[in-house]
Amino acid sequence: MNTQDKEKAVVAGMAPLTAQVIASFAATSDARLRCLLGALVRHLHEFVRAVELSDEEWRRAIEFLTAAGRCSQGGRQELVLLSDVLGLSTLLVRQNHAVPLGATEATVMGPFYLPDVTRFSLGDDIANGAPGTPCTVSGMVRDVAGSPLANATVEVWQADGTGHYDVQLNEGQRNRGVLQADEAGAFNFRTVVAEPYPVPTDGPVGDLLRSTGRSAWRPGHLHVRISAVGYETLTTHVFRHGDPYLESDAVFGVRNSLIAAWQPQSDGTYALHFDFVLSGQRNG
Numbered sequence: 270m271n272t273q274d275k276e277k278a279v280v281a282g283m284a285p286l287t288a289q290v291i292a293s294f295a296a297t298s299d300a301r302l303r304c305l306l307g308a309l310v311r312h313l314h315e316f317v318r319a320v321e322l323s324d325e326e327w328r329r330a331i332e333f334l335t336a337a338g339r340c341s342q343g344g345r346q347e348l349v350l351l352s353d354v355l356g357l358s359t360l361l362v363r364q365n366h367a368v369p370l371g372a373t374e375a376t377v378m379g380p381f382y383l384p385d386v387t388r389f390s391l392g393d394d395i396a397n398g399a400p401g402t403p404c405t406v407s408g409m410v411r412d413v414a415g416s417p418l419a420n421a422t423v424e425v426w427q428a429d430g431t432g433h434y435d436v437q438l439n440e441g442q443r444n445r446g447v448l449q450a451d452e453a454g455a456f457n458f459r460t461v462v463a464e465p466y467p468v469p470t471d472g473p474v475g476d477l478l479r480s481t482g483r484s485a486w487r488p489g490h491l492h493v494r495i496s497a498v499g500y501e502t503l504t505t506h507v508f509r510h511g512d513p514y515l516e517s518d519a520v521f522g523v524r525n526s527l528i529a530a531w532q533p534q535s536d537g538t539y540a541l542h543f544d545f546v547l548s549g550q551r552n553g
């Protein structure tokens with residue numbers, strides 16, 4: 270049975286209205302778009318029937334989505350946050366970025382990534398005066414065979430000691446930058462220890478979290494995005510061992526393999542060492 274016959278067979282077993290709506294997309298020449306729209310209609314209709322959605326509930330849902338759209342401007346993206354707290358962002362990462370054994374696991378990018386940020390030299394301080402406990406971060410970039418990835422591009426961004434990202438404070442670029450690993454795939458830089466923070470709660474997603482008794486907090490973490498020619502770009506976090514929010518991350522991003530210890534040093538600072546392994550699939 271070909272794809273179109275399968276679609277017709279599925280439609281034949283549905284309620285007439287659902288089948289009628291799906292059939293209205295039958296002339297869509299893009300087969301993937303036709304598939305996505307058909308499945309969307311089928312699951313939406315099933316949802317409404319399964320929960321016996323009331324007119325009032327649908328009106329409130331429309332108001333929620335409208336409010337989410339209205340407050341998504343500038344650096345704020347409430348619909349991404351909604352995707353995050355519903356676990357959709359993590360589901361997509363796990364589905365689309367599965368890695369071979371031995372490669373570093375990916376996790377959500379989050380809303381605070383910025384492209385084209387300041388380039389630092391190895392050993393530089395990226396904090397730019399941000400408050401927090403000083404720490405050094407070092408690591409290696411390798412492939413799954415253990416070979417170093419010379420000159421890999423390492424982008425990092427994180428919250429400061431008060432749990433805020435620079436883009437939330439309008440005080441210029443802090444705690445973010447891009448570095449280039451050396452010939453041995455090694456990199457290091459200075460920063461401050463990233464502290465836990467709540468996702469933004471002053472919009473409709475915050476209302477959702479409050480009305481369902483859910484925590485808005487994310488465990489402290491360092492965001493890392495590593496790219497090298499010939500390898501799949503890795504977007505991930507390093508989480509802090511012992512963080513009180515590891516079991517209740519508001520966006521479900523924690524993977525056990527990404528938890529590491531920031532080691533206390535004799536001078537009151539901390540040091541993190543974490544190695545990253547990229548899978549050998551070609552970029553783009």
Ligand SMILES: [Fe+2]
Binds near residue numbers: 490
């Ligand atoms: Fe973050």
